[in-house]
Amino acid sequence: MRKASSAALHQIVFALGWLRDLLLRQKWFNSRVMPAIPRQLRWTLRRLYFIPFDLVESALGQSEEMIPPKSKVFVGTVDFKEGAEDGVNRLHRFGVLTPESHVLDIGCGIGRLAVPMTRYLRGGSYHGLDVVPSGIEWCNQHIASRHPNFHFTLADVFNGEYNPKGRTAASEYTFPYPDDQFDLVILASVFTHMQPEDTEQYVREIARVLRKGGHCWASCYLLNPDSVRMMETREGSLCFRHNHGTYWTVNPKCPELSIGYDEHYILDLFDRNGLSLADGVYYGRWCGRPLVSANSPGPDEGADDQDLLLATKT
Ligand SMILES: C[S@@+](CC[C@H](N)C(=O)[O-])C[C@H]1O[C@@H](n2cnc3c(N)ncnc32)[C@H](O)[C@@H]1O
DSSP states (O other), X not given: OHHHHHHHHHHHHHHHHHHHHHHHTOHHIIIIIHHHSOHHXXXXXXXXXXXXXXXXXXXTTXXXXXXXXXXXXXXXXOOOSHHHHHHHHHHHHTTSOOTTOEEEEETOTTTTTHHHXXXXXXXXXXXXXXXXXXXXXXXXXXXXXXXXXXXXXXXXXOBTTTBTTOSBOGGGOOOSSOTTOEEEEEESSOGGGOOHHHHHHHHXXXXXXXXXXXXXXXXXXXXXXXXXXXXXXXXXXXXXXXXOSSXXXXXXXXXXXXXXXXXXHHHXXXXXXXXXXXXXXXXXXTTSOOSSOTTOSSTTGGGOSSEEEEEEEO
């Protein structure tokens, strides 16, 4: 009887998860439905949607110490296991992460990459920086408390989607770290929520805190003639309908919901700050590009939705 009800619960949760994944792959959902829902309502609906998942996980004894309940997660993906582990393995395969690396994860959210990093880093360190108080609080309580080489810092910085009460503009924010401190700076889906003047300041700061030869790994949406054509004609996961010149949005009223960048602009910005992108631009699937693109970094890498930048400080 217990086995049967646990199997039924599993199926319900599986079906809910499948439905969400399906919706999040649809261009019409991300580009028309999401922007039409007020931010507060979106965040509330999301929390409510995940409560059954949490109840089931807790009833089945599947909760894990460092992994937040899904209803607390405010970042795009709730896959804190395989997906995040793969992300860390890939950084290792690319040769930009070793167990001794000193890593800065900007926009660390609620610890999605930090959790697998706790199993990987040996001798290295991890610093996470984010603007959402509840995420940093969770990470400090559940991750930093167990791993002394892990540190999480709250930035009181404005973001229309993630922290509308933030008091400092990102364009005026200085990272709370000394120069030349990090081997690797990661921004997983962060420039996708930042406006140009903010991104410009962050790229300057990334260049400052990276040591020479260190790397920056950032995912983003790159708009170029190919991606614009595909975005408009194919079934990708996103369509930026508002072109503001250097950047594109799905909702001009809350640009930070989703932002794409003109590719020339972003490559030039990195270049001007001494961050070389030679052979470091990998295109993703978001615009409807086929699974493995010609410029994909390996046979399994084309699975990425967003485009990826891998820069080296020269
Ligand atoms: C899509 S989420 C990705 C989170 C995390 N990187 C992950 O992959 O799970 C975007 C994150 O960027 C953070 N963010 C937005 N603006 C920021 C800023 N100016 N400085 C630092 N973090 C920011 C948000 O709070 C949010 O956690």
